[in-house]
Amino acid sequence: MKKQDTFDTGRTTILCSGLILVLILLDQVAKHEALLHLKDHSSISLIPSVLELAYVENRGMAFGMLEGRQFLFGGMCVIFCIALIWVFVRIPKNRYYLPLLLTGAVLFGGAAGNFIDRLFRGYVVDFIYFSLIDFPVFNIADIYVVCGGIVLVLLVVFKYKDEDFEFLSSKIKDK
Secondary structure: OOOOOEOOHHHHHHHHHHHHHHHHHHHHHHHHHHHHHOOOOOOEEEEOOOEEEEEEEEOOOHHHOOOOOHHHHHHHHHHHHHHHHHHHHHOOOEHHHHHHHHHHHHHHHHHHHHHHHHHHHOOEEEEEEEOOOOOOOEOHHHHHHHHHHHHHHHHHHHOOOHHHHHHHOOOOOOO
16 A cells, blocks of 8 residues: 555654754854854855845845835744644544655755844845846745745645545545
């Protein structure tokens, strides 16, 4: 059967929690370095006319939208993380769902990384700038959220079927 190979819930929790902590740590260390080396300095060109490191304080959400609504973003992040925890508790702990569990951990790590900034600084530290296409400045947590979101969509479209998400339903089926 495709949904065998059950994992111990404790080990799965440790794996996902460890991944989340590592992702948050990488994000926060990178932001700390950006604060130390980029704030109040001109941008640093990594690949001329393509990629730069440039310090930006983002007081909005993605691409600076809805600037100054930190309470709203904080609330949205808390709700998002609670929803991810709820899914984690309900999802079957087996090899079949491992990609979904890991993707959720990456999404959680990204959301938490930016939430930490909003909570302690009042803004998110952004510092990666693709000057070639004049893309908005972003950070490592943003990469986690975008890549996690893309992988989640691909998993839902190509790997999992509707019946694979029955664990989310509060209804109990007759057997």
